[in-house]
Amino acid sequence: MSTTETMSGRCGAAGAMRRCIVTRESLPTEGLVRFVIGPGDEVVPDIRARLPGRGLWLLARRDIVDRACASNLFAKAARGPAEAPGGLSDRVERLLGDRCIEVLGMARRAGQAVAGFEKVRAWLRSGKAGIVVTACEAAPGGRAKLIGPASGVTVVDTLRASELGRVFARDHVVHVAIGSGELARRLVVEANRLAGFRTMADSGKL
Numbered sequence: 001m002s003t004t005e006t007m008s009g010r011c012g013a014a015g016a017m018r019r020c021i022v023t024r025e026s027l028p029t030e031g032l033v034r035f036v037i038g039p040g041d042e043v044v045p046d047i048r049a050r051l052p053g054r055g056l057w058l059l060a061r062r063d064i065v066d067r068a069c070a071s072n073l074f075a076k077a078a079r080g081p082a083e084a085p086g087g088l089s090d091r092v093e094r095l096l097g098d099r100c101i102e103v104l105g106m107a108r109r110a111g112q113a114v115a116g117f118e119k120v121r122a123w124l125r126s127g128k129a130g131i132v133v134t135a136c137e138a139a140p141g142g143r144a145k146l147i148g149p150a151s152g153v154t155v156v157d158t159l160r161a162s163e164l165g166r167v168f169a170r171d172h173v174v175h176v177a178i179g180s181g182e183l184a185r186r187l188v189v190e191a192n193r194l195a196g197f198r199t200m201a202d203s204g205k206l
Contacts, residue, residue: 015175018057021077022064028068030189033065033092035074041081043074045178048050054078060096061196071150093197100159100194103131103187104167104176112179115168119193123177129153130180134159138174146175154184166187167175 015195018034029049038044038055043049056077058064066089070073085091102204107113114123123129124146131154134143138157147155161172168176180186 020059020064021056021073022068022071025059027059029057031060032084032191033096033193034059037074037078037080037082037173041083042086043082045088045092045095045112047092047099051138057134058086059196060193062089062093065092065197066143089197093194096194096197097163097191099158100187100190101163103168104164104178105189107178107187108167109149109182110183111178112181114168115164115170115173115176117175120175120177123179124153128179129177130184131156131178133157133159133176133187133191135159135163135164135174137161142174156187156191157186158195 006166016029018029018032019026020032034046034049034051036044036046036054037056037059038050038051043056048054049055068090069084072082074084098132104113114120115163120129120132124132132147133156134147136157137160143157147153160176164173164176165171167173178187
């Protein structure tokens with residue numbers, strides 16, 4: 001995620017602190033991913049932090065999850081059997097991406113989100129946009145033309161155009177605006193977590 005103004009000062013206080021089992025740092029849970037040991041002693045990502053059982057917390061980054069798997073740190077932290085399935089980082093990325101899409105869908109259904117260059121620009125000019133979501137494939141020129149004049153707006157660029165399109169029943173969407181409020185704040189949190197697992201390898205520009 002990139003921003004023209006950091007969201008930290010607008011999101012309220014961070015939540016509870018938990019210790020990452022890899023870095024050993026105590027960090028706000030909004031920047032972490034929780035895991036639990038599920039049936040068959042399998043390590044299960046708990047994206048919403050609601051599953052029963054002792055939570056094992058990791059910094060929301062692909063390399064951190066990979067290190068935990070390679071060094072068997074889940075079992076050490078759980079003090080018992082813990083089998084990390086193959087492709088665990090990929091699974092976390094998919095779940096976080098789905099969570100972002102879910103939050104966007106909630107905003108759309110609540111009338112708090114619009115898609116398309118002109119609609120987003122209108123929301124920016126009126127001050128209605130709390131954040132702007134641009135597809136990671138968005139051409140820099142188009143993005144600069146849209147976002148440039150709107151100083152202070154938070155920009156999320158972690159999601160793909162096809163993912164944004166799912167929210168608005170289109171093949172792809174490049175620009176989305178979301179009104180200020182809890183859903184905008186939650187999307188920034190989830191997009192930040194997703195960014196730790198996603199590399200912007202898309203070469204095509206829209």
